[in-house]
Amino acid sequence: MDYTNQIREIATKLFAEGKIDVFVGYRTTGFDGNQVPVLINGPGEADRLVFTDQSVFNLVNYLKHEHTRRKRVGLVVKGCDSRSLNLLLTEGQVKRENLYVVGIACEGVVDEKGEKLQNCTECVVPDPVVADVVLTPAGIRAGTPAPAVPKPYNVNPDVEKLLALPLAERTEYFEEIFESCIRCNACRHSCPLCYCAKCCIDQETATLYHGANTTSSAFHALVTWSLHLAGRCVDCRNCEKACPRGLPLHLLHKQNEQVIYRNFQEHLAGVVEGDRGAFYKYSLRDPDDFIM
């Protein structure tokens, strides 16, 4: 999977035609072929852009930044990224007409060791659900993609393993995680769907009875955060990549996603245009047996 040339061409063309002000893509760092996001402002910088199976980050996160907010933006998205973009569009955070979306028919990205990432092995919607042009192994396909048909759902083995543990062991496992958290909030900043003006966990009412940097504040913050992403999280795992303590944050999101998928008509976040997430609708057939 290497679309470097195509993306450079597209970016150059877009700048030349005056369609965009800024292009968000990936560049190499020079170390181990690692890549980081890059914002380029003109055709002259287009040769900095790359795209390989090491282009792991979800660039949609950069749409909430000051550099892009009031501008026309070109953007590279993979399947999962496009789902989060779909949600941002539905929630009115970005305007479609200001975007030129370069979709990638994603075959999965890899970590430093060259192994396919876990979320890519579990991916149900590899093709972008929203794009102006889609880059596929067969060539460039223009136009908005057809509605995505999700592949069979895969349960997350880590979540399943934990669920199989006795409650006390699970308690211990997570206590350690919440103890390790340093409340740096990098997870939140890296999340494309966290765009609130002031996050609820920083507001006075929420912090009042916690103190700042304690296990219990970490528990409160992460649980609340994951519930705000429940039914919206697209499993791009930007948060996990951003976490300086390397905490397995995907566990919280995957647990919620699985409960939602199983109970609420196989709901998957951001796949359908206009869908706001599982908590913003309901069905009369929702499970009721857990309620006395």
Add this chain to the structure above:
Amino acid sequence: MARVGVFVCFCGANIADYVDVPQVVEEVKKIREVKYAVEYKYMCSDPGQQMIRDAIVNNRLTSVVVAACSPRMHEKTFRKALSDAGMNPYLLEVANIREHSSWVHQKDKKAATEKAMDLCRMAVAKSIANEQLFEISVPVTKRALVIGGGIAGIQAALDIADARIPVVLVEKSPSIGGKMAQLDETFPTLDCSQCILTPKMVDVASHPFIELIPYSEVLELQGFVGNYKAKIRKKASYVNFKTCTGCGACWQKCPVKVPNEYNMGLDKRRAIYTPFPQAVPNKPVIDAEHCTMLQKGKCGICAKVCQPGAIDYTMQDEVIEREIGAVVVATGYDLWDPKPYEEYGVGRFKDIITSLEFERMVSANGPTNGVPVRPSDGKVPKNVVFIKCIGSRDEAKGIEYCSKICCMYTTKHTILLHHKVHDSHSYVFYMDIRAAGKGYEEFVHKAQVDTHATYLRGRVSKIYKKGDKLMVRGEDAQIGQVVEVEADLVVLATAVTSPHDNPELARLLGISYDKHGFLSEAHPKLRPVETAKAGIFLAGCTQAPKDIPETVAQASACAAKVCGLFAGDTLKKDPMISTVNTEFCSGCQNCVNVCPYGAIVTDEVPFGHGSKEMRTVAKINEGVCQGCGSCVAICRSMAINLAGFTDPQIINEIVSI
């Protein structure tokens, strides 16, 4: 710093017997913010309220906690006391130490006292976060919608319209009049139903403040008290009412015969028809289901004979909208189908009929011109058995409630039978005679004397055929013996049930109904005409079985309620509704999506102070918001809060236990 006053009520012995009230007061005094705490025998009494008023002034209190009964009981009383003392009434909190402590922990005074202390602490903590709130005024559309054109709907519409308030009267069938139009004479005065009803029907049609929409149904009701918007479907009548003169040529010539609903199927009407001669409006409609022109495209006779050319086979259903401020629901009742009484041979024996069928027969404009006959052979019956409580008071086969009117109309039927067939004899099987009402007992007594009807107290167990007679076997419980009556005709007083489409109607209006399908009043005793939804009222049998005088009384009560609602130019509204902090709102519009009332809209505000760039935020429509808090809980950035139940208030309660 907050200055809270706490007032703990003994409620006579109700609280004091199970909670150590003085100890609660002592404990509450330890809270830093509590500047005044006192106990009293009856806080809700005048001296009790005076204590609160005095304490507010003397101690410069900033909020008040009353520990007493449930806030659902006396919250309003104490709020009033606060405002009388010049304090904002919403600075009150009630700690429910009666229903939630003294009454439910009567065996453990220590635990009940501790719990009462906690409940007081929670209320104090919450009250510290209380804010001043002010009643909201919303504009009101002064037009009422009346659903159902029976006597209840007619009465309500006329009374409201007489107060010069416009009324929209929606009736499902082609004519107003309802069940009362099918009756012959009415108890207990035996005045002719048509004679007293038809003038009212004509009044409805000619009243300048009533818009009569017959042959139509309410499809949708949106909005809130004072500001509803109703969608009404006018069914295609295939007759242009504007040009139709009501001459009747069409239905005289129509070749299709259909069982006549007005006469309980005892005779036939045509496919184009007016339901009965005195119908209002007196314009025919085409029954599309049976019209051969509309079904098969063959016929067209009515169009040919219609001089003004009023017939229009291409007519379609039409949906119209009306803005209204209040609704009166008067959809009447259905009659219970007696099929489960198989031991009576219901369905097998033609000479077993229901009371309404009997009513049509003895009616002067009925299918038999007022003479009761046996459906099997057309002979005039001599011995008629009336059986009461068919379906009523019968949990096994029917429903457990009493239908209330059957005792009286059966008595009336014995009289009518006696009038029409002089040598006839009535037998009445009854469980009890329930004749509670003005002149009712006298009516029953007089009927028994005049008609010499045989009253048999007991249930009928079996009806079988012997020759062309029906043998009715039952128990006469007063002599303790089984009796058999040889009957020519058996009349079943079938139960009154709710209209079968009430649940559907209730759902679209957003009101509730009971397990029998009757619409629920807000309070069985004190608010019998209101529903739980503000601005929607109930009249007549749609709420519960009742007779004509009661129905009319309830309809007039509805009218009074509607007029009262429309008395001012605005409605006062509880201020406990959602508010948006636009600073934190990110404009995701999820709240717009979940609000069940459509009370949230979007607004544009500048990005920053003086900025020309705009961003989208949520905005609450104060008049529409009902204060459920759905939007608050789904708002991720905590930009919405619900006045009276804010996050700080609830968190204060949680942490202060």
Add this chain to the structure above:
Amino acid sequence: MEATTDQLVSIEKPAITAPPDWEPVIIGILCNWCSYAGSDLTGTSRLQYPPNIRIIRVPCSSRVDPWFLVKSLQTTADGVLVSGCHPGDCHYISGNYYARRRFLVTKNLLNFLGFHEDRVQFSWVSAAEGPKFAKVVAKVTEDVKKLGPLHLYKKENFSK
């Protein structure tokens, strides 16, 4: 998915930490129209139930933000009960349907993170179900009593 109740009970042993006179604190968040009215009816009917519950009134179960539950467990409560109108009976038309979704996910998440499933319970209690309310409270109290005091993620000041 989850271990059986028997297994779970044996893991959180109350005997180790609970002082003999320990009584659990249950926070009950009730909707105003059905469950709070139902709890009032329990009172007017003089039906007795354990005194451990502390009731908070909210207009509708949909007002209950999941972090109220988190906050309750972290501060004063050993168990939480949330109760609303039966499906279809919501005074605000659809509030309890939204609430039901959030409750299911929240309950599962808290259980996943190590809270026993009995610590957070839900019920539908109508305004007419006074006896049911008493039963529900008795059950929740009984369940939480078995589990013992909750220390997990408690802020020190609140650990009783």
Add this chain to the structure above:
Amino acid sequence: MKKLTYFPGCSAHGTSEEFDSTLKLVLKTLDVELEDIPDWNCCGATSAHVMTENLAYALPLRNLVLAEKLPHTTMGIACASCYQRMKVTKVHMDENPELAAKINSTIVEEGHYQGKVDVKSMLQYAYEDIGLEAIRSKVTSPLTGLKVACYYGCLLTRPKKITQFDSPEFPMSMDRICEALGATATEFDYKTECCGASFSISNTEVVESLSGKILEMAQESGAHAIVVACPLCQSNLDMRQPDIEKKSGRKYGIPVFYFTQLMALAFGHPREKLKFPKHIVPVEGALSNIGKAEPAPEKIKKPTKAVEAESEVE
């Protein structure tokens, strides 16, 4: 070949021997094999349930438990009273597992009740499981001309909650079977009236009065014979008929058949096998109507309102 667990009951080898033997004949023709419950016991009849509830459940439950050891899923019962006791027990046990466990503990040596065998009266079995088509197909000598009043008695269809079969007050299953055999079912309103039942011995007068009314109504309906599915009904209506005639001064002469006897007759089994000599009221008079040509029999009509509801065009 269908197979069926069979509970004969005590009367099958005594007063209602003709029911039992003709039932077996008929089922053989219809290709159904009966297998008796090994070591079956009394159902408790009318006595047990007025004495103690536990005994009234335990006796039938033992039969139900034993029946579960056979491989068949349905238990057929000839006697209406046995059927009633068995079905009541089954329904109550299935509804209330705690009660089932309690009662089961008293007969635990026989096994554990699982509720897997369905209980049906032979009438219900013939109507539902065999079906009218199969019955009609086996008819070789139709009973054309014979008018019968079908009498169900009190136990076969009532209470509805227990029996879950046919209409409780105006059943028609036996009428339909008789019509399938070629006979005519008369419009008979006394289908489910009480015959006096076991008062036959203790208070004969009651039985004579109640059964008398049934005979009277049957005669008025124009029936040549009464058809029953209950041994006690048969014995009351047949055996007491001469006394009833004597007391009322009315002549009936209406023989009372088990529906299986008529089935056997229509299936072409020889009359000698049908045990007609066991009847008190002679059967020949009634049976002589078979084959007599008569105008098309008037069928019992369903309510005419359904017909009227359709529109008609002039």
